Amino acid sequence: MANLWKNEPIVRSADPIGLFGGGFVGSEDLNLVLNRVTSVVAADGGAAVLTESGRIPDAVIGDFDSLDKATKAKIPSDRLFAIREQDSTDFDKALRNVQAPLVLGAGFLGGRLDHQLAVLNVLVKRQEQACILLGAHEVVFHAxxxxxxxxxxxxxxxxxxxxxxxxxxxxxxxxxxxxxxxxxxxxxxxxxxxxxxxxxxxxxxxxxxxxxAALDPLMQVFLSGQSERWPVHEE
Structure with missing residues (x-):
């Protein structure tokens, strides 16, 4: 299992990356994301929904406090990236360690309100990375x-x-x-x-x-260069 590394992305892709969290992911959301990406990353316990579907994530990133042993055993050790610090969420750990023109996320909205608020906070904090999150009725992103x-x-x-x-x-x-x-x-x-x-x-x-319903044309807006990214947030 990999641990900390030098300031290089864990996963880099020229195409959109799918990112899965440990919250509820409906079968429609799972297929919707997988059909639109080539690389798939799990934020900690988000690996379970992927392995259950037969898809092994390209990387699992997080503190691993919600990654169960059965799921972990299905994933090659060189795809496991543990970040043990507790000052950030697993969504933050994952988003700051991928590089792609767009990240499409599922399993982060719904469920506990405090978790959702933390996720929305990270969307703004990681302003340099374009990311669209799927909700039950809408999609959300940082303008x-x-x-x-x-x-x-x-x-x-x-x-x-x-x-x-x-x-x-x-x-x-x-x-x-x-x-x-x-x-x-x-x-x-x-x-x-x-x-x-x-x-x-x-x-x-x-x-x-x-x-x-606006997801596909919205993805094209981000991928076509019609939007201008913000610079990296200084911490």
Whole structure:
């Protein structure tokens, strides 16, 4: 089993990477992710759903406190990467150690609220890595500096700031121009698309939620270079 390494990604891919957490993953979510990626990574206990489906993850990353012995025995030792520190979540450990144009994650939303909040915190903290997470009814991602949202008129577009942010929008029923969005004051949930929606943000920190039906065109937006990534977050 591998332990700590020098500041190189554990998994690097020129294509999207699938990332699985230890939360609930429906059969539809499992197939949806596997059909859209070439490399698959598990965050600790997320390895179970993969091995049960017959897919051995390319890497398992985490502190291994939720990786059961039966699952661990199915995975070659050179694919196990233990990070024992307890100052970060398994989602954080995994996301900061992969490099790809896009990460598609399942098994991180739903379940315990504290776990979900920690996951959303990491989406913003690891702002340099484009990542889309599957929810039961929507997908969520950290807004890049600017992008076009592939949504249809009438679609719900929810915007939630994890820190004070400002920006501009077109195509939303309630534009964000001139607003200072922040978690303890003005937020932008349950907005609605009137036409093509574009966002331009002045800084990182905004989470965007759109319907699951938008997943494939949303992936193409990220993969086509139509969005500009934020620089690496300085810790």
């Amino acid at each position: 890049p500096r600017q992008m076009r949202l592939p949504v249809s008129p009438g679609d719900v577009v929810s915007l939630f700031p994890m820190r004070p942010v400002t920006g501009r929008s077109t195509g939303l029923e309630w534009p964000i121009d001139g607003l200072r969005l922040q978690p303890d004051d003005q937020v932008g949930t349950s907005n609605r698309a009137l036409s093509d929606v574009e966002l331009q943000m002045d800084g990182p920190g905004l989470l965007v939620m759109v319907p699951r």
